[in-house]
Amino acid sequence: xxxxxxxxxTVGVFAALGVMLVMMMLGVAAVLRPHHPNRxxxxxxxxxxxxxxxxxxxxxxxxxxxxxxxxxxxxxxxFVFPWAIMAEELGTFGxxxxxxxxxxxxxxxxxxxxxxxxxxx
Amino acid sequence: xxxxxxxxxxxxxxxxxxxxxxxxxxxVWLERKIVADMQNRIGPDRxxxxxxxxxxxxxxxxFFKEQVTPRxxxxxVYLLAPFLAVIPALLTFMVVPxxxxxxxxxxxxxxxxxxxxxxxxxxxxxSSVGVYAVVMAGWSSGSKYPLLGGVRATAQAISYExxxxxxxxxxxxxxxxxxxxxxxxxAEIVARQQxxxxxxxxxxxxxxxxxxxLFPELVAFGIFLIAAVAETNRAPFDLVEAEQExxxxxxxxxxxxxxxxxxLAEYINIFTMxxxxxxxxxxxxxxxxxxGTVPAVVSAVLPTVxxxxxxxxxxxxxFWVRATLPRLRYDQLMQLGWKRLIPGAFxxxxxxxxxxxxxxxGWPWT
Amino acid sequence: xxxxxxxxxxxxxxxxxxxxxVTARNPVHSAMGLxxxxxxxxxxxxxxxxxxxxxxxxxxxxxxVMTLFLFVIMLIGxxxxxxxxxxxxxxxxxxxxxxxxxxxxxxxLIVSGRFVWVPAGGGDVEIPNGTVQAVAExxxxxxILAFEVTALLLTIAAAGAIALAYFKRGLIxxxxx
Numbered sequence: 244x245x246x247x248x249x250x251x252x253t254v255g256v257f258a259a260l261g262v263m264l265v266m267m268m269l270g271v272a273a274v275l276r277p278h279h280p281n282r283x284x285x286x287x288x289x290x291x292x293x294x295x296x297x298x299x300x301x302x303x304x305x306x307x308x309x310x311x312x313x314x315x316x317x318x319x320x321x322f323v324f325p326w327a328i329m330a331e332e333l334g335t336f337g338x339x340x341x342x343x344x345x346x347x348x349x350x351x352x353x354x355x356x357x358x359x360x361x362x363x364x
Numbered sequence: 365x366x367x368x369x370x371x372x373x374x375x376x377x378x379x380x381x382x383x384x385x386x387x388x389x390x391x392v393w394l395e396r397k398i399v400a401d402m403q404n405r406i407g408p409d410r411x412x413x414x415x416x417x418x419x420x421x422x423x424x425x426x427f428f429k430e431q432v433t434p435r436x437x438x439x440x441v442y443l444l445a446p447f448l449a450v451i452p453a454l455l456t457f458m459v460v461p462x463x464x465x466x467x468x469x470x471x472x473x474x475x476x477x478x479x480x481x482x483x484x485x486x487x488x489x490x491s492s493v494g495v496y497a498v499v500m501a502g503w504s505s506g507s508k509y510p511l512l513g514g515v516r517a518t519a520q521a522i523s524y525e526x527x528x529x530x531x532x533x534x535x536x537x538x539x540x541x542x543x544x545x546x547x548x549x550x551a552e553i554v555a556r557q558q559x560x561x562x563x564x565x566x567x568x569x570x571x572x573x574x575x576x577x578l579f580p581e582l583v584a585f586g587i588f589l590i591a592a593v594a595e596t597n598r599a600p601f602d603l604v605e606a607e608q609e610x611x612x613x614x615x616x617x618x619x620x621x622x623x624x625x626x627x628l629a630e631y632i633n634i635f636t637m638x639x640x641x642x643x644x645x646x647x648x649x650x651x652x653x654x655x656g657t658v659p660a661v662v663s664a665v666l667p668t669v670x671x672x673x674x675x676x677x678x679x680x681x682x683f684w685v686r687a688t689l690p691r692l693r694y695d696q697l698m699q700l701g702w703k704r705l706i707p708g709a710f711x712x713x714x715x716x717x718x719x720x721x722x723x724x725x726g727w728p729w730t
Numbered sequence: 731x732x733x734x735x736x737x738x739x740x741x742x743x744x745x746x747x748x749x750x751x752v753t754a755r756n757p758v759h760s761a762m763g764l765x766x767x768x769x770x771x772x773x774x775x776x777x778x779x780x781x782x783x784x785x786x787x788x789x790x791x792x793x794x795v796m797t798l799f800l801f802v803i804m805l806i807g808x809x810x811x812x813x814x815x816x817x818x819x820x821x822x823x824x825x826x827x828x829x830x831x832x833x834x835x836x837x838x839l840i841v842s843g844r845f846v847w848v849p850a851g852g853g854d855v856e857i858p859n860g861t862v863q864a865v866a867e868x869x870x871x872x873x874i875l876a877f878e879v880t881a882l883l884l885t886i887a888a889a890g891a892i893a894l895a896y897f898k899r900g901l902i903x904x905x906x907x
Contacts, residue, residue, distance in 0.1 A: 248732065249373065251776055253478040257377050257458055261451040264381075265625060269446075272427045272621035285435040287507035288616055300508070302515050302804040304895045309698070310798035311891045313522040315884045316706065317492075317794040320529035321786050322877070323713070324485065325866035327537035328546030330720065337870045338721045340878065342714060347881035349710055351888035352702070358892050361702050362695075441762065482862065485785035492793025496765065499800055503758055515804055522797055548862060 308360050312352065319348050372473055380477045384457055388631045392419040395683050402687040423624065431620035436506030445504060446618070446625035449497035452490040453632040459483040460639045461551045463649050463668035475649075475668065476551055483550040484532055487640060488525070491595060495521045497629070498604070502614035513613030516694065517604040521595060523701035528591035530709035534584040534716055535577055535644050541720045550640075553577075554648030576647040583712045585645045587705055589681070592637040594701070596630065598682055600689040603697055638678035639671075646674045736777050744770035757803045761796060768792040782861045 287294045326333065326341045333340075355361055393408065393416055400407025408415030433442070458477030465474040480486050495518055502514015539556050540546030542564075547553065561579065562571030578585055594601040605613035615626045642648060651670030653663040692700070743766060750763025768791045775784035816822075869877055 247481075247779065249369075250478045250480055251781075253373055253377060254455065254458060254480070256373070257380070257477060258451055258455060260377060260381060261454045262447065264454075265447050265450050268427075268621055268625070272431070275427050276620060277428075277430050279430065280432070284432055287434050287436050287505070288611065289508065290611065294507070300511065301806065302511075302801070304805055306515060306519050306801045307798070307805055308891060308895055309519050309523060309702075310794075310801040312702070312888060313526055314790070314794040314798055315888055316526040317522075317529065318790055318884060319881075320488075320526065320533060321485075321790060322869075322880070323530075323533045324536060324548065325782075325862055325869060327533050328540050328548065328862055329866040329870065330537055330540045330546065333866070333870050335721065336874075338717060340870055340874055342717060343878060344881045345710060345714060347878070347885055349707070351885040352706065354885075354889055355892055356703065360892050360895070361698065438756075438758075441758065480781075482781050482785050485782070485789065489785050489788035489793070492789055492797075493769075495793070495797060499797075500762075503800075503804070511804075515801075518797060518800070522794070546863070 305360065308355070312355060315348060315351060319345070368471070372468070372471065376473070376475075376477060380457060380462075381454070383462070384454060384632055384635065387635050388628060389419045389423075390416075391631050391635060391679065392422075394679075395686075398680070398683045399687045402684070426621050426624045429620040431622060432617075434506065434617050437617065438504040438506065441500050441504035442617075445497050445501035446622050447497075448500060449494065449626050449629035450632075452494040452497075453629040453636065456487055456490040456494075457632070457636045457639065459486050459550050460636065460643055461554050461648055462639070462671050464653075464664070466664050474551060479549055479551045482548050483553075484536065484548045488529055488532070491521075491525060491528075494629070494633070495525075497626070498614050501618065501626070505614075505617035507617050509611045510614050510616045513604050513610045513616070516610075517597065517614055520597070520601065520603060520697060520701075523698060524591040524594035524601075524705070527587055527701060527705035527709050528595060530706065530713060531584040531588040531591065532644065534581055534709070534713055537713075537716060537720065538577060538581055541723075550643050550648075554643055554650065557647040558650050574647055574650065576645060576650075578645040578647075581645060581716075583708070585641070587709050587712070588641060588644070589678070590700075590705060592641060593682060593685060594697070596633045596637055596682075598634065599686040600691050601697060602691060603694055634679060634682055635675070638675045638682065641678050642671060642674040646678075648674075733777050737774065740770040740773045740777070743767075744774070757806075758800070761799050761803060764799070765792055765796050768796070780861060782865055 289295070322344065323341065326337055330337065396418070397407045397415070408418035411417035411421045433439070459480050461474065461476040461479070463475030465472050467473070498517040498521070499514045502510040502512075502517070505511070535553070536546060536548060539553055542556060544556065547556075557575050557577060559575045560571050561573040561575050562568055564575050573579065597604045604610075605615070610616075615623055618626065649667035649671040651667060653666045655663050658666075745767075747763040747766030747768075747770060751760045751767065754760045754763060768787060772784040772787040772792065775781070775787060
């Protein structure tokens with residue numbers, strides 16, 4: 244088996260161990276803990292008063308904007324990583340390319356700031 | 365791969381696992397004690413000497429607590445969320461080297477869970493998986509406060525993750541242009557920080573300054589640290605569980621040991637983030653080992669000690685910040701992320717790029 | 731052998747996730763299914779020695795894009811009843827015909843012996859210091875135009891989303907009062 248697979252196998256073993264730990268703790272607790280449910284106890288918690296309406300509701304559209312901006316900057320960071328590693332070999336050409344790339348994306352952020360969608364009122 | 369190799373792999377996994385759990389027990393106690401001292405209180409002092417067993421006692425107690433599963437929960441997702449919180453938290457520490465490679469039975473054993481080639485990207489990947497736990501827990505509870513807390517937490521986490529990624533890029537770029545080629549492996553990044561700036565720059569007067577990335581990448585370090593505090597949902601960025609407005613946030617409807625899972629994940633994340641900051645900026649396990657003047661065992665253990673000392677220095681900053689700063693308002697939090705940290709990281713990145721360009725290819729007008 | 735076992739497990743997981751996406755009644759369950767599919771694909775990439783692609787898969791798709799989907803679901807409101815009336819007439823018949831055609835092609839491929847279950851290669855190949863360098867080289871030389879256009883595309887996406895979601899401040903405040 245190559246070193247490569249050995250590395251990722253270790254990750255897999257570790258994840259399996261983590262799953263086992265959580266299951267074990269939940270399992271032990273399931274044996275030890277009391278279980279006396281009643282109607283009031285099983286109500287969704289709203290600071291002691293009876294819950295009003297459904298627990299699920301619409302969220303604000305601005306979360307969507309933040310989500311989209313995050314996609315953009317996440318993709319950007321991912322693209323900059325390969326360049327950062329090869330920065331020396333890629334030389335001036337790569338340098339100009341990456342600065343153009345970053346500035347283009349900064350424009351998107353600047354537009355968002357200008358439009359005021361990042362302002363949280 | 366023979367039996368000894370396999371044994372070493374298992375040993376590494378088990379040691380990392382044990383380290384994380386012990387450190388978590390210790391950190392919860394340490395935080396309570398230190399914050400208590402800062403606020404002129406005594407803190408836990410009943411269980412064991414200085415109350416050091418308090419966390420253990422609290423953990424045991426949670427095993428005996430009833431688990432209330434409210435009627436309105438989406439059971440499948442609700443039960444899955446604690447797993448998704450703990451497992452990415454554990455896995456992230458896998459790629460952090462916590463000591464100098466040692467030699468056992470003629471084999472060089474790196475003191476690290478596993479040295480992935482894409483170590484830094486693995487960290488980012490795990491932290492984006494970790495976000496799911498919060499959003500799933502919040503949504504599946506079928507209650508208003510958890511839902512609000514979950515959505516808020518997700519927006520916060522993604523805002524600061526972008527800034528964190530960009531500050532990591534700065535480190536990678538700096539490492540790549542130092543002459544030995546680029547790398548994303550954390551073990552390599554630590555190895556590149558050996559020696560002193562005096563030797564690296566050829567100025568003997570600076571021989572006492574260790575060659576940490578902290579000095580050239582000070583701005584990136586600041587951005588990383590702020591983003592790390594926000595990523596782990598710690599005060600002053602603990603909007604996620606702002607008691608006054610959201611009760612417990614996304615884990616309001618979790619009780620007993622299931623709640624403990626989220627708590628465990630949070631404290632593992634604090635330790636891991638500090639360890640990553642140490643690795644990227646503070647030279648990881650690098651430090652004087654006094655080879656030859658002290659027994660070989662001592663100089664083999666010293667790097668791990670240095671690693672822990674540096675990591676705890678950063679953890680103490682976490683605690684200190686928590687005891688000092690009041691919580692931000694949500695709009696302030698988002699403003700800080702999007703209008704200060706991300707543009708700041710960008711400007712820093714472009715500046716470093718230009719500096720590197722000049723160093724490599726000379727001034728444009730010459 | 732290890733690859734085959736891993737492939738079968740992750741492929742089944744990916745398919746199960748995909749089926750969940752289509753069949754789940756609750757949009758959040760669909761999103762979870764999609765997450766499962768994307769994550770299983772990442773594992774398949776790792777098995778195929780493409781660990782950079784795997785990391786990108788998890789960070790961008792399973793991380794960022796899925797978070798965006800979840801925000802959209804939360805925005806719509808999860809408990810809203812879904813409109814299940816079918817607007818495309820005869821779509822069931824069409825799907826059945828297309829499905830049968832695809833199935834026939836697959837069977838034909840297997841029968842004619844042109845389909846290989848697990849392609850050769852991979853396995854014990856040593857990676858020369860990671861695939862990241864291997865990706866960076868062509869990305870910043872051969873495909874530089876596509877790379878810059880990506881930036882433009884992302885910026886346009888941001889502008890579009892902002893234009894769509896742009897709201898007048900006054901209106902919002904009135905609603906809250």
